[in-house]
Amino acid sequence: MSQEKRLHTVTLDQDKCKGCVACMRRCPTGAIRVRDGKAKIYYDKCIGCGECVRVCHHHAKKAVYDSFDIIKNYKYKIALPAPSFFGQFNNLENLGLIIAGLKRIGFDEVMEVSIGAELSSDATRRVLKEGTIKKPVISTACPAILQLILLKYHSLTENLLNLLAPVDIVAKLARENAIKKTGLKAEDIGVFFISPCPAKVFALKSGLGVEKPLVDGVLAASEVYFKLLPELKNIKDCTEVASTGLLGFAWACSGGEAAGIMKDKYIAADGIENCMNVLKELEDNKLDHMDFVELNACIGGCVGGVLNIENPFVARSKIRELNKSLPLSKNSIESVGKELDYFKWETNPETNDVLRLDEDFMVALKKMSDIDAIMKQLPGLDCGNCGAPTCRAFAEDIVDGAVDISLCTRKETNENNNK
Numbered sequence: 001m002s003q004e005k006r007l008h009t010v011t012l013d014q015d016k017c018k019g020c021v022a023c024m025r026r027c028p029t030g031a032i033r034v035r036d037g038k039a040k041i042y043y044d045k046c047i048g049c050g051e052c053v054r055v056c057h058h059h060a061k062k063a064v065y066d067s068f069d070i071i072k073n074y075k076y077k078i079a080l081p082a083p084s085f086f087g088q089f090n091n092l093e094n095l096g097l098i099i100a101g102l103k104r105i106g107f108d109e110v111m112e113v114s115i116g117a118e119l120s121s122d123a124t125r126r127v128l129k130e131g132t133i134k135k136p137v138i139s140t141a142c143p144a145i146l147q148l149i150l151l152k153y154h155s156l157t158e159n160l161l162n163l164l165a166p167v168d169i170v171a172k173l174a175r176e177n178a179i180k181k182t183g184l185k186a187e188d189i190g191v192f193f194i195s196p197c198p199a200k201v202f203a204l205k206s207g208l209g210v211e212k213p214l215v216d217g218v219l220a221a222s223e224v225y226f227k228l229l230p231e232l233k234n235i236k237d238c239t240e241v242a243s244t245g246l247l248g249f250a251w252a253c254s255g256g257e258a259a260g261i262m263k264d265k266y267i268a269a270d271g272i273e274n275c276m277n278v279l280k281e282l283e284d285n286k287l288d289h290m291d292f293v294e295l296n297a298c299i300g301g302c303v304g305g306v307l308n309i310e311n312p313f314v315a316r317s318k319i320r321e322l323n324k325s326l327p328l329s330k331n332s333i334e335s336v337g338k339e340l341d342y343f344k345w346e347t348n349p350e351t352n353d354v355l356r357l358d359e360d361f362m363v364a365l366k367k368m369s370d371i372d373a374i375m376k377q378l379p380g381l382d383c384g385n386c387g388a389p390t391c392r393a394f395a396e397d398i399v400d401g402a403v404d405i406s407l408c409t410r411k412e413t414n415e416n417n418n419k
């Protein structure tokens with residue numbers, strides 16, 4: 001897919017960019033270069049993890065999301081708050097308060113994404129029992145991780161859990177129910193995810209695993225939070241009740257999804273670097289004895305998403321407190337009257353081949369040998385002065401004709417070492 005066509009989940013304000021290379025060093029996919037003192041994002045390699053937004057102290061990088069005003073374009077508006085959203089508020093004793101508050105700021109209906117999480121846990125247990133997916137089965141709920149696997153770990157695509165993300169499950173159910181309840185046409189009903197991270201923006205808008213996007217907009221948790229906060233104080237008698245148990249809300253934090261499969265042999269890792277280490281071990285068949293692997297790109301899981309406002313560790317503790325008063329689970333595949341297939345991917349997401357040196361094998365071989373030859377001239381310091389994250393990435397850029405080797409300011413170091 002071309003740079004222009006690919007959906008952007010983070011944007012760059014060139015005027016604010018100081019060229020400090022912090023984002024380039026942090027990007028897990030090598031999607032950033034800094035040339036002529038300014039960063040540039042190569043969107044075909046971007047997985048929307050938000051790391052560059054997190055580390056840019058100059059606020060040059062921003063996560064993309066929809067304006068709250070888009071809800072006005074629809075006759076009937078449904079909010080889908082992420083489980084992590086409930087961990088953003090202080091002294092929240094009643095989850096129903098958030099549901100009541102969302103209705104006061106413009107939504108006609110609220111359906112917690114944690115309902116989809118409980119349904120997904122039920123579906124996952126059944127898929128594991130079917131045994132149709134290669135073990136260890138890898139969770140696909142974190143879209144940044146799913147995209148990372150589709151980009152860099154093609155050998156693991158057979159292990160991917162072929163289920164819709166909880167938000168897609170809830171969006172599908174919410175629209176169906178609203179059509180029955182209101183008699184409106186599908187296009188008059190707006191379904192909006194209140195998201196903790198930009199990776200979800202890409203997944204939901206591009207439709208990873210679905211034939212066409214199931215949500216109409218993705219709103220930032222932080223923006224909705226600040227609209228909601230003043231309203232919460234005005235709610236005197238709250239009659240709303242959350243429709244989820246602790247299994248669903250636990251998905252807000254790393255390990256919550258894995259706990260829901262009710263098996264012992266699982267791994268739950270969080271933070272993009274830890275996840276990449278686990279993916280490497282999976283590729284090397286070192287974790288074949290596991291049943292299930294849950295990976296979350298953000299530290300702490302979805303509570304660590306860059307669109308949240310609360311510190312992830314504090315949010316995690318708040319979720320833990322809230323969960324004390326909840327039953328184990330309130331939703332199952334039977335309770336919503338669906339078959340397992342309803343929860344499965346409608347289409348298999350395609351691998352992203354942008355890291356391939358060339359489609360033609362012989363050309364790729366030639367490029368590989370040119371890269372090796374260039375690497376011998378480079379110092380191997382990965383200093384970043386050339387505007388690429390590593391000497392290897394710089395050598396690839398040279399072979400692609402994007403830059404000239406003269407950009408390397410430390411080349412002499414290697415030449416001297418080789419004498």
Ligand code: SF4
Nearest residue numbers: 017018020021023056
């Ligand atoms: S972190 Fe990246 S975007 Fe931010 S100022 Fe530094 S180079 Fe520019």
Ligand code: SF4
Nearest residue numbers: 027046047049050052
């Ligand atoms: S969002 Fe993540 S993958 Fe995309 S450019 Fe930023 S750090 Fe790289």
